[in-house]
Amino acid sequence: xxxxxxxxxxxxxxxxxxxxxxxxxxxxxxxxxxxxxxxxxxxxxxxxxxxxxxxxxxxxxxxxxxxxxxxxxxxxxxxxxxxxxxxxxxxxxxxxxxxxxxxxxxxxxxxxxxxxxxxxxxxxxxxxxxxxxxxxxxxxxxxxxxxxxxxxxxxxxxxxxxxxxxxxxxxxxxxxxxxxxxxxxxxxxxxxxxxxxxxxxxxxxxxxxxxxxxxxxxxxxxxxxxxxxxxxxxxxxxxxxxxxxxxxxxxxxxxxxxxxxxxxxxxxxxxxxxxxxxxxxxxxxxxxxxxxxxxxxxxxxxxxxxxxxxxxxxxxxxxxxxxxxxxxxxxxxxxxxxxxxxxxxxxxxxxxxxxxxxxxxxxxxxxxxxxxxxxxxxxxxxxxxxxxxxxxxxxxxxxxxxxxxxxxxxxxxxxxxxxxxxxxxxxxxxxxxxxxxxx
Numbered sequence: 425x426x427x428x429x430x431x432x433x434x435x436x437x438x439x440x441x442x443x444x445x446x447x448x449x450x451x452x453x454x455x456x457x458x459x460x461x462x463x464x465x466x467x468x469x470x471x472x473x474x475x476x477x478x479x480x481x482x483x484x485x486x487x488x489x490x491x492x493x494x495x496x497x498x499x500x501x502x503x504x505x506x507x508x509x510x511x512x513x514x515x516x517x518x519x520x521x522x523x524x525x526x527x528x529x530x531x532x533x534x535x536x537x538x539x540x541x542x543x544x545x546x547x548x549x550x551x552x553x554x555x556x557x558x559x560x561x562x563x564x565x566x567x568x569x570x571x572x573x574x575x576x577x578x579x580x581x582x583x584x585x586x587x588x589x590x591x592x593x594x595x596x597x598x599x600x601x602x603x604x605x606x607x608x609x610x611x612x613x614x615x616x617x618x619x620x621x622x623x624x625x626x627x628x629x630x631x632x633x634x635x636x637x638x639x640x641x642x643x644x645x646x647x648x649x650x651x652x653x654x655x656x657x658x659x660x661x662x663x664x665x666x667x668x669x670x671x672x673x674x675x676x677x678x679x680x681x682x683x684x685x686x687x688x689x690x691x692x693x694x695x696x697x698x699x700x701x702x703x704x705x706x707x708x709x710x711x712x713x714x715x716x717x718x719x720x721x722x723x724x725x726x727x728x729x730x731x732x733x734x735x736x737x738x739x740x741x742x743x744x745x746x747x748x749x750x751x752x753x754x755x756x757x758x759x760x761x762x763x764x765x766x767x768x769x770x771x772x773x774x775x776x777x778x779x780x781x782x783x784x785x786x787x788x789x790x791x792x793x794x795x796x797x798x799x800x801x802x803x804x805x806x807x808x809x810x811x812x813x814x815x816x817x818x819x820x821x822x823x824x825x826x827x828x829x830x831x832x833x834x835x836x837x838x839x840x841x842x843x844x845x846x847x848x849x850x851x852x853x854x855x856x857x858x859x860x861x862x863x
Contacts, residue, residue, distance in 0.1 A: 436632075436633065436636065437632045437633070437636040438628070438633055441594070441598050441604055441632055442486055443483070443490065444490070444493070445490060445493075449483060449486065450586065450593050450594050450628075451483065451586045455581055466494055467494070469496055471530065471557055472557060472579055473558040473579065474560075474578055474579040475536065475561070475575075476560070477564075478582060478585070479585050480563055480627050481629040481631075484562075485534060491559065495528075495530055497527070497528035497557070498519070498522055499532065500529060500531045500532070501534070502533045512547065519555050520550070523555050529556045529557070530556070531558050531559070532559045533547075533558065533559070534561050535561065535563075536561065536569075537569035548577075551577050560578070566580055567798045575798075582802060585626025585627070585784075586626045588621040591626075592617050592618060592621045595617045595620060599612070605649075608648070610651065611648070612639075612651040616638075616653050619656065619657075619660060620660070622782075623660045626783065634659055637659055638651050638655065638659060639651060641655060675795060677699055677700050677705075677787065678700070678713060679793030680791050680792070681693055681756070682717060682721075683808070685717060685756060685759045685760045686717075686721050686810075687818070687823055688761065688817065688852055689823045690771075691824060691828075691832055691833050692824040693756050693757075693759075694756060694834065695778065695831075697710065697752060697753060697775070698772065698775040698776045699779050701746075701752070702780060707744065707745050707748050707752060708737070711755075712737065714759065715733040718733045721812075729758060736751045736754060736755040753771060757771060757834050757845075761852070771833040771834040772833075778828060778833075782827065785826070787825075788823065788824075789806055790805065790806060790807045791821075792805055808821070816855060818852065818859075820856065820860045834849070836849060
């Protein structure tokens with residue numbers, strides 16, 4: 425019989441299923457695979473000052489807890505939301521006293537990006553002297569959110585969003601593990617597990633929370649529970665696109681839009697436009713970038729591009745979102761194909777549907793905007809091909825996410841000047857077929 429104080433039983437599924445050691449961690453094999461440096465550092469208890477950078481629900485705090493169990497050092501946890509400078513300095517002084525006695529101190533700071541400059545500066549001298557080993561976790565780009573002096577003394581480890589297969593593995597483990605539902609017989613189709621994994625969008629916590637709600641609300645008793653597909657569908661409501669208008673994704677996505685248009689890839693350009701707008705970007709910001717692009721990357725090749733983009737900017741001022749999305753799509757299509765049907769409207773709606781219903785695919789490294797040394801070291805912008813340097817102003821560079829390669833949103837008609845656009849699109853397609861027929 426369960427005790428009233430059996431807190432484990434009543435804690436959230438995501439908490440109960442948190443990995444207890446490295447072998448239970450799913451994903452992040454680029455860091456935790458056999459002979460990988462982070463795994464070796466943790467197992468050898470030689471952890472250096474570092475930052476775990478990645479989206480929510482990928483294991484940043486879990487890794488910190490595993491380090492806490494593995495290390496022989498004093499392990500102290502800070503919350504950027506509740507900890508002040510006075511508390512920080514007190515812990516730092518204790519760490520220096522411990523160091524004099526031969527005891528190491530590891531300080532874990534969750535959401536380190538929420539610490540202000542003064543709070544971050546309070547750590548700096550102790551990290552420099554080796555009095556503490558600092559481990560930070562952040563969902564934001566450290567280049568923007570961590571003081572340069574402190575960042576230069578930290579090793580940055582990038583954690584990736586979990587794949588759908590990773591999440592299905594976690595869900596199946598939760599169904600079979602005694603910490604989850606292993607003591608009950610839960611009947612749920614693999615198709616439903618994959619739907620939950622897709623909805624979770626790379627976040628293990630969201631996936632496990634959704635499974636928990638599905639099981640809790642399912643029909644049956646403690647020994648046999650049937651999770652119906654229709655019941656789970658009610659939990660899979662509209663997802664929120666991962667987007668920060670003031671952070672790295674802002675620069676990544678405008679870079680992707682700009683470079684996709686420059687590369688004459690209309691489908692990729694429409695996709696990145698939809699990602700920005702549906703994520704909450706200011707339409708006037710996009711419109712201004714298109715006006716700039718019209719002169720910078722089209723210029724005298726088609727002077728009407730400037731007129732169209734200025735008109736679109738004015739339309740955005742008159743209408744705002746969501747109505748002006750079709751006008752922005754019109755300009756993006758024009759700029760991407762530069763030499764009336766409802767093709768532009770249907771193209772944007774199709775791109776928006778992919779942006780909302782599919783996973784938030786990351787911007788390919790080759791078209792990310794490497795605005796800091798850290799980002800360049802991580803491969804941002806590596807292997808980018810500048811279309812203007814080629815004879816035909818075209819390259820075979822992939823500007824679409826892997827899972828959307830081959831999707832086509834814009835299908836021009838034959839009315840008016842769109843017949844010329846159709847011919848231009850066919851010319852681009854023929855070029856690609858001739859230069860890389862395998863694709």
